[in-house]
Amino acid sequence: MPDREERFRVMLDMTEALVGTEPLVLDLACGTGTITDRLLRRLPGARSVGVDLDPALLAIARGHFDGDERVRFVNADITDPDWPALLPYRSYDAVLTATALHWLAAGPLTDLYGRLGDVVREDGVFLNADHMTDESAPRINAAARAHTEARKEAELAAGAQDWVAWWSAVADDPALAEPARRRFSLLGDPRNPSGVKPPDDRPTSTDWHIRTLLRAGFAEARQVWCSHSDALVAAVR
Numbered sequence: 001m002p003d004r005e006e007r008f009r010v011m012l013d014m015t016e017a018l019v020g021t022e023p024l025v026l027d028l029a030c031g032t033g034t035i036t037d038r039l040l041r042r043l044p045g046a047r048s049v050g051v052d053l054d055p056a057l058l059a060i061a062r063g064h065f066d067g068d069e070r071v072r073f074v075n076a077d078i079t080d081p082d083w084p085a086l087l088p089y090r091s092y093d094a095v096l097t098a099t100a101l102h103w104l105a106a107g108p109l110t111d112l113y114g115r116l117g118d119v120v121r122e123d124g125v126f127l128n129a130d131h132m133t134d135e136s137a138p139r140i141n142a143a144a145r146a147h148t149e150a151r152k153e154a155e156l157a158a159g160a161q162d163w164v165a166w167w168s169a170v171a172d173d174p175a176l177a178e179p180a181r182r183r184f185s186l187l188g189d190p191r192n193p194s195g196v197k198p199p200d201d202r203p204t205s206t207d208w209h210i211r212t213l214l215r216a217g218f219a220e221a222r223q224v225w226c227s228h229s230d231a232l233v234a235a236v237r
């Protein structure tokens with residue numbers, strides 16, 4: 001993802017602009033804690049709670065932030081209606097998420113957006129950077145997709161580590177072998193190319209996200225950054 005850091009920069013620009021320099025953040029579907037890492041480097045007075053359901057990624061995240069009292073992690077499935085009850089704080093200045101919610105189909109994602117109304121404090125912000133496009137331009141989108149695929153192939157041919165090789169390295173790491181085993185039995189084994197794929201009816205348009213957030217009770221929602229394949233949507237309560 002060539003513009004990965006750029007989306008984090010805009011995400012943190014918007015966080016700072018809307019809720020200041022010492023926010024309490026929920027890093028939703030945090031993976032290895034990538035957003036929390038950028039957040040604390042830029043805003044050292046911030047605090048963060050990461051939530052995810054993958055034992056291997058949570059093990060990496062816990063190791064990375066070991067001893068940092070500003071950071072906590074929660075193991076929860078954000079499609080479970082009761083997940084907010086597992087959080088250490090009731091509401092958050094900002095809920096931030098990246099490259100994660102495309103794993104949810106339209107129904108569970110609509111439910112999640114509905115529940116976020118209680119998790120984001122009044123005047124707080126929700127920011128979602130993910131695969132989203134403007135579907136009104138199919139030829140442009142097809143050309144952009146083909147270009148991205150060609151670049152990916154070229155990078156792999158030049159020796160870049162792919163998803164399967166990354167998970168193989170995790171499984172071979174003595175400290176991570178056990179959480180990796182739990183991950184594979186709970187969520188599937190990404191080293192198997194026929195492994196888990198995002199659902200077919202996942203929302204792909206930026207407009208869908210904006211409309212659904214407004215319907216869920218957010219006062220305003222708009223796109224604040226985009227590339228040809230991804231966008232960052234901000235919503236305030």
Ligand SMILES: C[S@@+](CC[C@H](N)C(=O)[O-])C[C@H]1O[C@@H](n2cnc3c(N)ncnc32)[C@H](O)[C@@H]1O
Nearest residue numbers: 029030031034052053054077078079098100103
């Ligand atoms: C591609 S990672 C992105 C992580 C991080 N935001 C980043 O940009 O590096 C997507 C994350 O979503 C998490 N995830 C997917 N479905 C989830 C669910 N139902 N509940 C909690 N986490 C989920 C996965 O476990 C994974 O860590």
